Amino acid sequence: MEENIKIHKISFIDDFKEIISLTKQAVKFSRFVNEKDIDEYATKFFLDAYKESSISLGLYLDGTLKGLILFHYLKEEVINKDFPNEVYLSLLNKFNNYKYLENNYVYRETCEALLKEINENFDGEITLFVTDKSCRGRGFGKLLLKECLKEIESLECENIFLTSDSECNFSFYFTYGFKLVKEAKVKYKKEEITVYIESKRLK
Numbered sequence: 001m002e003e004n005i006k007i008h009k010i011s012f013i014d015d016f017k018e019i020i021s022l023t024k025q026a027v028k029f030s031r032f033v034n035e036k037d038i039d040e041y042a043t044k045f046f047l048d049a050y051k052e053s054s055i056s057l058g059l060y061l062d063g064t065l066k067g068l069i070l071f072h073y074l075k076e077e078v079i080n081k082d083f084p085n086e087v088y089l090s091l092l093n094k095f096n097n098y099k100y101l102e103n104n105y106v107y108r109e110t111c112e113a114l115l116k117e118i119n120e121n122f123d124g125e126i127t128l129f130v131t132d133k134s135c136r137g138r139g140f141g142k143l144l145l146k147e148c149l150k151e152i153e154s155l156e157c158e159n160i161f162l163t164s165d166s167e168c169n170f171s172f173y174f175t176y177g178f179k180l181v182k183e184a185k186v187k188y189k190k191e192e193i194t195v196y197i198e199s200k201r202l203k
Contacts, residue, residue, distance in 0.1 A: 003061060005140070007147045010058035010068055012050065012082050018065035018132075019046055026130035028167070031188055032104040033095075044091040049127040051088065054078045055151050059131070059144045067131035067140050069148045073124045073155050103188050107195065111163050114182040114197050122199070123157040145176060158203045166194040173198050 012019065023042045033041045050056060054073035058065045072078075095101065115122075126148070131141045152160060162178070164170035170180070178198040186193050 004063075005143070006060045007057055007144060008060070010056050010065065012047075012080070012084060015058060015065045019068065022065070022068055022130045022132060023128070025133055026128060033098065033100050037098075040091060041095060044088070044095055046128070047084070047088045047091070050080060051083050052078055053080065053127065054124070054155065055148055056080065057144060057148055057151070059140050061135065061140075066135045067144050068128065069126065069144050070128040071124055071148060071152055071160075072127050073152075073157070075123060076155075106188065107186050110184050110186050110195055111197065114184055114195070115161075118182050118197060118199075120159060120161070120181075120199065122159050122161050124152065124155070124160045126160065126162040129162070141172070145173075149176065153202055159199060159201050161197055161199040164196045164198060166196075170196050170198070173200075176200070 010019065020039055020042050023046045024038065027042070027045060029038045029041055029045070049070045049072070052072050053070040054076060055069070055071035057069050059067035129141075129145065129148075131144065161181075162173065164173065165186075174180075178200045180196050181199050182197040183194055186195050
């Protein structure tokens, strides 16, 4: 039986439950916050990316969000119409002085340092991309990435990038013309992973 799959813009309000579930699958938040705070921190993490997303697509299976991808066009300032500013400000206030966040900044600062070393004039970044673990291996990620790349091309981008790491399938992007341009180790208190910067020229 043919699956009922649709790809269109996500809604933070309507898709909230699935968005937070997917975001938690994309990032190991237990490194940064206590278990009781993970849902709220995942919400903040998603909103950090969503507030500046020029493209925010979801893949829906039978009407339920099963994957999402966000793209930040660096040459254009965007604020999503359904961005929950009051919720975001409340979360910022809670986590600004949160003592367990040191490990989060290690990852972020490592990526920023790599980008400075690359010294490329990127037009945009894929900031979040994840499919639900119950649907992996069915080609949903491929459909979602292809659709996003079509929309990125319509923005007349020439050079884009994304950050991946050794905890995900970073080689997945090679099939779509991305190249690994820089990598570095990120050392947490009890473990170590490798982060990668991957780029793609569209023109």
